Amino acid sequence: MPKRGERNRKEAEPLYRQIQEELRTKIVTGEWPPGTRVPPQRQLAELYGVNRSTIVYALGELAADGWLRAEVGRGTTVAADVWKAAADSPPPDWGRYVRDGLHAPNLELIRQINDAEPDPALLRLGTGELAPELLPSAAMQRLLAERPEGLPLAYPEPRGSLRLREAVSARLEARGIRASPSSVLIVSGALQGLQLIALGLLRQGATLLAEQTSYLGSVQVFRTSGVRLVGVPMDGQGMRDDEARRLAARHRASMLYVQPSFHNPTGIVMPERRREGLLQACVRAGLPIIEDDVYGDLWLDEPPPAALKARDRQGLVLYLDSVSKSLGPGLRIGWIAGPEPVIERLADVKMQSDYGSSSLSQHAVAEWLLSGEQERHLAFLRAELKARRDLALAALREHAADLADWSVPQGGFYIWLALRRPLPMPKLFDAALRAGLLVHPGEIYARGDRQHLRLSFAYAPPALLREGIRELAGLIRSFD
Incomplete structure (x- = not known):
């Protein structure tokens, strides 16, 4: 669909009819198969740079001709029998394929948010994410321009760029976390890290414990893999360790997910004593922990207590971090630190899915971390x-x-x-x-x-x- 200002309007033809024809073409060519939900009128008006009444008239004409149908609770959709209007053979029932796909659809509210976010008027x-003016774009550009070596374009090794893993290992050691480069896996953001864990370490029907109010509520990675989520009650200090212990035994949980520092969405920082209690509860239960620490660097008043991974002496914690919240979400670079056999397994799953994160992004992040610019x-x-x-x-x-x-x-x-x-x-x-x-x-x-x-x-x-x-x-x- 053309953006505002890109259409070549014909003076002899009314605007509503030009728009009507463009939308009909999308239907005839199969770009909008039967059942497709038409964008909201406000969005179409913004897209075409016209009054909303023009869009209403264009959609009304298409509905009158049998191309569109208004459905209660769904808005306006392409008519199921639209192929009759086209006097042509019926197309594949893409709606059935969409419904039958293994990956669960996103929550409707999140889909609305994702669709609305690109609108500069909102x-x-x-x-x-950070505002564009808070991202170090110019500094990153200068840094890379000063490096005489060529840019890497080949596939990276399975665990990711060794140079970047060495930089991450040194960074983790400064936080009290022992993780050699061989026990670090570079991933395409923390979300992919969660996907790899779901696919590579958990069986269908397994139970994952997570905070009752959690970032995991807004993503489908574990549910799509057939993993059952059980919420652990929280208080002003974060996830309650006594409840985690009780629920782990009751549900025979396979793993626990937690954000101890600057929890998303509540902002809670788990204090020292609670961290120690939660870790010991998981040690006694033999319950592995996914520690999500993507906001850990972004303290505003004082640093948070040491990460659970820094206290881990049994190889119990898989530590997840990324540069998305500080350096740039578009880089799509994060990492998992954990026991080497686990990292090897997750690297294998990753190679099967995307053959490695972007070599260019890994190069940029490695140079940035090693230069000291991140601090x-x-x-x-x-x-x-x-x-x-x-x-x-x-x-x-x-x-x-x-x-x-x-x-x-x-x-x-x-x-x-x-x-x-x-x-x-x-x-x-x-x-x-x-x-x-x-x-x-x-x-x-x-x-x-x-x-x-x-x-x-x-x-x-x-x-x-x-x-x-x-x-x-x-x-x-x-x-x-």
Whole structure:
């Protein structure tokens, strides 16, 4: 579909008819097979640079001719018998193929968020990434330009670039984690690390314990692999070790996933004593741990306690980290540190799936880490994020003190808003979207949650962040 301004409009033909013909062509050529959901009217109007009424008229004409059908709860879709309108042989039933695919579909709300995020007109108040101005693009470009050696274009070795694994190993040692390069696997971001663990280490029907409110609630990697997720209750100190011990025995759990530092979405930092208790509970149960530490570097007031992996003497912990939250999500580089036989198994699974992460990205990250630039960048980043956090907190105190409660995050990107009363989150999400605000409701992270919002202070420009919080508070208040 052409972007705004790319269409060659014919002066003699009405705009609605030009759009109607372009959409009909998508149907006739099979780009939109029967059952395809048509983009929302607002999105089409923005795409074509026309009034919404023009889109309404074009869609109405297509519906009248039998090409489209309005369905309650699904919006407008391509008619199931559209091939009759085309007077042609019926196409394959791609809808059946889509439904029968092994990978579970994303949650509808997350799909809506993913579709909306590229829209520059929206103020992204929940996004889990850094604003472009906080990424060290120019410094990275200068660094790579100064390196005379050629850029690697060949496949990397199964565990990833040795130079990068050596840099990661040294970085982990500075955190008290012993992981030689042979016990490190380079992956295409932390999410792929989770996928490899699900596919390579867990059988179908296995039980994985995770925080009751968790990032795992927003991804399908374990459910798609047939792994059952069981939520462990949390308190203000994170996952409760006594509940983890009880549930591990009750469900014969195979593994435990936890984010001890700057938990996503709540921002909680697990204190020293709780970390020790959780680790010992897992040691006694023989329960392996996936420790997700992607926000660990992003402390704003003081560093968090040592990672679980730094305390691990039994090879119990698989440690997961990446540069996506500090250096750049587009690099798609992360790593897993763990026992060598496990790393060998996961490397084999990875080679079967993608034959290795990007050699260019691995080269760039290795040079960046070895140059010392990452530490300088982190110092800058912590100062910027702290200022944005404080601005967001001040805006909340001014505009939402009567609507919600929150804790002051000590690091990471997020403020976890606990609304004083439940709200119809789909309606709030839609109302915010119409107002130009993209929010992350709590039900993404805990099924049925109607009383939380994840607010990010890492992406929106400071002035717009303050204004966005004011507008969001007004929307919440309008549901009285």
